Amino acid sequence: MGVRRVAKGVGDFLVDTAGEAVADAVLSALACALLGGLALIAYLSWSFSPRLTIAGAGLISLFLAHGAWKTFRTSASGLRRGLAVLTTAGFALAASTAVFLLLYTPGCGCL
Structure with missing residues (x-):
C-alpha cells in the first residue's frame, strides 16, 4: 500500500506542476496579446489623429481620476450613484488590468 500511495502522490504532484x-x-500569452492590442490601438489612433488621441487620453485620465477619487474617498453614506458607479468600475478594471500586465508581461518574449 505504501508504494501505491507514494506513486499516486508523485503522479498528483506532476499533474499539478504541469497544470501550473x-x-x-x-x-503570459494572454498578457502579451493584450499588451500588443493596446499598443496597436495607440498606434492606429495616433496615426489617425494625434490631436484626438491626446484629447481622448485626457478624457480617459479624467474618467479614471474621478473613479479613483470616488473609490478612495470616504463618503458619509457609502452609496455611489450614476457616474460614480461607472467611473469606479472603470478605475477598478484599469487597475486590475495594470496589475495583470505587471505580473505576467515580464515573462513574455514580446518585450
Missing part, C-alpha cells in the same frame, strides 16, 4: 506551467504559459 500550462496556466502560466496561457496567462
